[in-house]
Amino acid sequence: MLLEFVLDGARRGRRGVRRCGVRQWPARERPRDKPADQECRAQERGNDDGTASGIASLLFVRGLPRVQCGETNIMASGDAAVDSPFAAPSHRVRFHPVIVAGEVAVAGYVALAVFALALGALLMNVLVDGWLGQFDHDVVHSMAGSRTPTWDTLTAIGSNLAGGITVPIVVFVILVVCAAFRNWTLFGLFAVASVLEPLTYLTATYFIVRTRPDVPRLESLIVSDSFFSGHTAAAVMLYGTIAIAVFTRTRNRVVRAIVVAVAVVVPVVVALSRMYRGMHYPTDALSGALVGLGCIAVAVVAVRRAERMT
Numbered sequence: 514m515l516l517e518f519v520l521d522g523a524r525r526g527r528r529g530v531r532r533c534g535v536r537q538w539p540a541r542e543r544p545r546d547k548p549a550d551q552e553c554r555a556q557e558r559g560n561d562d563g564t565a566s567g568i569a570s571l572l573f574v575r576g577l578p579r580v581q582c583g584e585t586n587i588m589a590s591g592d593a594a595v596d597s598p599f600a601a602p603s604h605r606v607r608f609h610p611v612i613v614a615g616e617v618a619v620a621g622y623v624a625l626a627v628f629a630l631a632l633g634a635l636l637m638n639v640l641v642d643g644w645l646g647q648f649d650h651d652v653v654h655s656m657a658g659s660r661t662p663t664w665d666t667l668t669a670i671g672s673n674l675a676g677g678i679t680v681p682i683v684v685f686v687i688l689v690v691c692a693a694f695r696n697w698t699l700f701g702l703f704a705v706a707s708v709l710e711p712l713t714y715l716t717a718t719y720f721i722v723r724t725r726p727d728v729p730r731l732e733s734l735i736v737s738d739s740f741f742s743g744h745t746a747a748a749v750m751l752y753g754t755i756a757i758a759v760f761t762r763t764r765n766r767v768v769r770a771i772v773v774a775v776a777v778v779v780p781v782v783v784a785l786s787r788m789y790r791g792m793h794y795p796t797d798a799l800s801g802a803l804v805g806l807g808c809i810a811v812a813v814v815a816v817r818r819a820e821r822m823t
């Protein structure tokens with residue numbers, strides 16, 4: 514008897530709440546597409562069957578999370594909803610672009626360093642003892658034997674197109690211009706590429722010892738730093754990055770053709786100048802060109818990744 518009295522009181526209390534706060538829809542007028550909260554209320558009404566299992570189901574349903582408009586809420590008393598601590602965030606996590614680009618740059622440096630060291634080890638331990646080593650020797654000696662004062666001057670100019678003073682100055686000016694126009698994508702592109710190239714060069718020359726060609730050299734530099742050609746790598750990196758920047762800023766075919774020609778011709782001029790002056794073998798110049806291309810590739814991936822993740 515006591516249990517029947519409690520259940521009867523619970524039914525009357527629930528009906529009183531519905532009369533005061535919730536509109537009762539006749540069966541033939543009930544809308545077909547009910548929102549999620551109305552469906553939950555319908556389930557609550559259905560559970561009011563006068564049994565202990567009905568009350569247990571009612572309490573269980575009222576404690577379940579309610580999904581509405583893509584957000585997860587907890588059904589509270591009446592129609593109020595409280596945000597669930599387990600609800601998924603309404604927006605994706607964002608990272609600072611500098612952090613994203615920096616992570617890609619670090620990973621790219623490791624990859625480039627490993628590539629340069631592996632290439633240098635292959636060259637020094639396998640390739641130089643065959644026909645490729647003889648080819649290096651013949652080309653350098655042929656150029657040294659045909660030197661003239663005019664070519665000495667021209668090759669000095671060609672080397673300075675990607676020299677240790679030219680590249681930092683040009684990169685600095687470009688970075689200042691990009692910052693002035695708040696073009697942080699191009700700023701990051703040049704910053705990442707210009708940092709990767711010298712770091713990779715220092716790493717390779719520290720571990721790979723290759724003596725410069727045994728001909729009279731026209732410059733006084735460290736003798737054991739022949740692999741790889743830092744000037745050639747810097748030329749590919751700098752002028753190739755400039756070409757990419759121009760391609761992103763203009764659709765003029767003439768301008769694009771000019772920058773592509775410069776990006777191809779200048780590194781070739783720098784490489785030939787370095788070989789003429791007795792500073793590098795042809796394989797050193799080719800290896801430097803590959804490293805320069807790798808620096809550009811890592812820089813492009815870094816800025817694109819930063820744009821997608823921010």
